[in-house]
Amino acid sequence: MLIGCPKEIKPQEFRVGLTPNAAREVVANGHQVIVETNAGLGTGFSDADYIEAGAEIVPTASDVFERAELVIKVKEPQAVERKMLREGQVLFTYLHLAPDPEQTKDLLTSGCTAIAYETVTDVAGGLPLLAPMSEVAGRLAPQVGAWTLQKANGGRGVLMGGVPGVGPANVVVIGGGVVGTHAARVAAGMGADVTVLDRSLPRLRYLDDVFGGTFKNSYANAGNTIDLVRRADMVIGAVLVPGAAAPKLITREQLSEMKPGAAIVDVAIDQGGCFETSHATTHQDPIYEVDGIMHYCVANMPGAVARTSTIALGNATLPFLLALANKGWKQACIDDPHLLNGLNVHAGQLTYFAVGKALGIDVVSPSLVIK
CATH class of the missing domain: 3.40.50.720 (NAD(P)-binding Rossmann-like Domain)
Structure with a gap:
């Protein structure tokens, strides 16, 4: 051939x-x-x-x-x-x-x-050709989110790990799959206070067993999600429905309840994004602002x-x-x-x-x- x-x-x-x-x-x-x-x-x-x-x-x-x-x-x-x-x-x-x-x-x-x-797919129900890029994008998400949080980029001016006497950034990761797990690990490694949201109780048990001390987890019902998002300095969208359009998890109306200058990193943007206000951007012009919230929605993050x-x-x-x-x-x-x-x-x-x-x-x- x-x-x-x-x-x-x-x-x-x-x-x-x-x-x-x-x-x-x-x-x-x-x-x-x-x-x-x-x-x-x-x-x-x-x-x-x-x-x-x-x-x-x-x-x-x-x-x-x-x-x-x-x-x-x-x-x-x-x-x-x-x-x-x-x-x-x-x-x-x-x-x-x-x-x-x-x-x-x-x-x-x-x-x-x-x-x-x-x-x-694979025998375990995974996505073997998506997984490597999900791992890369997940590990990149807190890194680009930290950059987006910098005041010069329109963010809140919050340091991920804080300093003695000043608390760390509050990071919420929506989705506990490959992207979300890698994002949470790196964000926690940067010193942030991290919570992962997911609807799968077996997945939450797995995350608690393996990472229980590294980051927290919570069930992703509507009440928990908006409560955590209100307090977040950074929200990472890491939800995937294989082959389908990503579900919209945060509406534009709910942006008004977030902290001014908070950062959204939408890793699901390849599948349409999981925030109502998301639209694809490029590495050349990666972030934009909607209602005071900074959005990072680069559609080919691993290309960086x-x-x-x-x-x-x-x-x-x-x-x-x-x-x-x-x-x-x-x-x-x-x-x-x-x-x-x-x-x-x-x-x-x-x-x-x-x-x-x-x-x-x-x-x-x-x-x-x-x-």
């Missing part, structure tokens, strides 16, 4: 879909790899690194899309890239279709087969630490990439129902129910598609 990796073109996105080490593995399995020139520079990988791994360097993204049977990326294809997709081509990347009707429409029109990292993120993502995607290349997408999905769960679009048909529900589009069962 001919596998192609274009350079990411989303603003301030420095990651790359294929590392030289992954390219080497793919070539060793008898496949061809083409990489757009300078695709890996943002991550510290040169064209020479890919050539040494056995890949061919091509001058433009159009060369990649025109030749490749399978295109591997990091972020969802941008409008100009979607125009280059073709019928029968396989796209393997993050898609986040639920809040993005235009992308969904273009993918359906293209006739391609699109497999989304964020809906591939591109090298760490790329290597972590590459480690996770490689086994699935090899399966797709060695067997073809259809046989790979027949053999692995967890990879089949990643199938979102095929030949003009939507194949992921949560996306169809969010966008009001008819859905075909992926099991019928592969038959």
Whole structure:
């Protein structure tokens, strides 16, 4: 199979879909790899690194899309890239279709087969291709939130860990999954007073057993949530419904009950955000203010630490990439129902129910598609 990796073109996105080490593995399995020139520079990988791994360097993204049977990326294809997709081509990347009707429409029109990292599952019920970036985003969230809290950035001017005689920042993390757990660990490590909210009692028991002394937890009913948010200096939104639009947990009206200059970090922004006032921003212009509350809603947070993120993502995607290349997408999905769960679009048909529900589009069962 001919596998192609274009350079990411989303603003301030420095990651790359294929590392030289992954390219080497793919070539060793008898496949061809083409990489757009300078695709890996943002991550510290040169064209020479890919050539040494056995890949061919091509001058433009159009060369990649025109030749490749399978295109591997990091972020969802941008409008100009979607125009280059073709019928029968396989796209393997993050898609986040639920809040993005235009992308969904273009993918359906293209006739391609699109497999989304964020809906591939594992035997434990986890999301193995989302988890590495969730870990990165979770660990970044308190860091960028602390920056947002600085007075020069419009925040309250509160130091995360305080100082002797002055209390620490009060941080609330909504969601106790991968993002929330990593965010809480780092925020607590910075000295903040941290509470994690979640609706799963088994998850709360787990957090208490493992981290019980490091941070607190509370059940995420409406009363507890707004009570804690009122007192918070920083609120981190870390709620995920796989493949679906994120639920809106804090309304604009409730912002008026928060402390002036408090910071909101919405890690769920890729799926539409979990605060009513959230809209996607970029690393170049990451924060904005609504009713005195500072919002950090960068849609590709892990891109800020591109090298760490790329290597972590590459480690996770490689086994699935090899399966797709060695067997073809259809046989790979027949053999692995967890990879089949990643199938979102095929030949003009939507194949992921949560996306169809969010966008009001008819859905075909992926099991019928592969038959």
